[in-house]
Amino acid sequence: MNKDQSRSARLVERLTRAGLDGVILMPGPNLRYLTGLALHVSERPIIVCLNREGRLVVLLPGFEGGRAQDVFPGAEFVSYTDEVGYAPAFAELAQVLALGGKRLAVEYQNMRVLELRALEAAAPSAEYVSLEEHLPGLRAVKDEEELAALRTAIDITQAALRTMFTWPVVGWSERQLAERLSAEMMGRGADSVAFMIVVAGPNGADPHAGPSDRPLQPGDLVTIDCGAVHDGYTADITRTFAIGEIEPQLVEIYEVVRQANAAGRAAVKPGVAAQEIDRAARAVIERAGYGPHFTHRTGHGLGIETHEPPYMVEGNELRLEPGMVFTVEPGVYVPGLGGVRIEDDVVVTAEGGASLTSFPREWTSLA
Secondary structure: OOHHHHHHHHHHHHHHHOOOOEEEEOOOHHHHHHHOOOOOOOOOOOEEEEEOOOOEEEEEEHHHHHHHHHHOOOOEEEEEOOOOOOHHHHHHHHHHOOOOOOEEEEOOOOOOHHHHHHHHHHOOOOEEEEHHHHOOOOOOEOOHHHHHHHHHHHHHHHHHHHHHHHOOOOOOEHHHHHHHHHHHHHHOOOOEEEEEEEEEHHHHHOOOOOOOOOEOOOOOEEEEEEEEEEOOEEOOEEEEEEOOOOOHHHHHHHHHHHHHHHHHHHOOOOOOEHHHHHHHHHHHHHHOOOHHHOOOOOEEEOOOOOOEEEEEOOOOOOEOOOOEEEEEOOEEEEOOOEEEEOEEEEEEOOOOEEEOOOOOOOOOEOO
């Protein structure tokens, strides 16, 4: 059994345990994970259906059939043409799989209204439930191949960040620094750059602000949150740097966040609830009096997507398992002053947790 067949077999097992009759996937991360097939969403719908007996049926435009047959050995195909349209194909799919009255998981976060309405018209008596709710963490546990891809993406990202110390960044705009870092990652073998946040000075108080034309100035803190993509897997690293001397409160905030990051990483162990990572990091920040300025969860899963389960947030009682990969990224953001975030990518091991990122977390100045 190859890798993709093994993953599909595990999905069938989970369908049975969850009391589901099948799953319907859109082009996107889950489909790529299960089949290796990377398809783009367009006006022509494509869906892949797998039932609990392991029967696989693919609905797609007729001209995509050749490529799909190479990826889905043993699958059945229902196709349509532009002239006729896709409605008859959905009706045929519903008949082939006897979808009427079945309980089916669909991707609430990925499926469009177009596909959902077509399914409802073809099988109105079926029940369509959230895949994310009923099959949580479908891709959460990474195998060695996935971990290798993540490590390479992280290595590329960290190497680019190290190069930054040789650049005369004072006077550069946030946008210029972001463009230079992106080019550095691509030059070091990244397939692409998943995202690039560079914010300095007061702009750092917005956790997800985009790079602006504001120049970097002495006394600034600069937060850089970025990730290279390698073989479809994404790094996600944040570090905050100084531009020369900065005011004492920012130094204090930096140390609080560094300790919170360390506490979050130290809490990682198999069997621990995901919310405990958030609690460990948040407690440090709250004790220091900056609790209201920590405005987001402590972390999120990492893999094919930059944000995926499991989420390190209060209320998430999911138990951590070896092979799960996620971020630990506490932050403090003070309007008008700036912000600090320190983010590492962590994998759960049999003994505890191991940081895949090694970039220094200690106070560092770029100038």
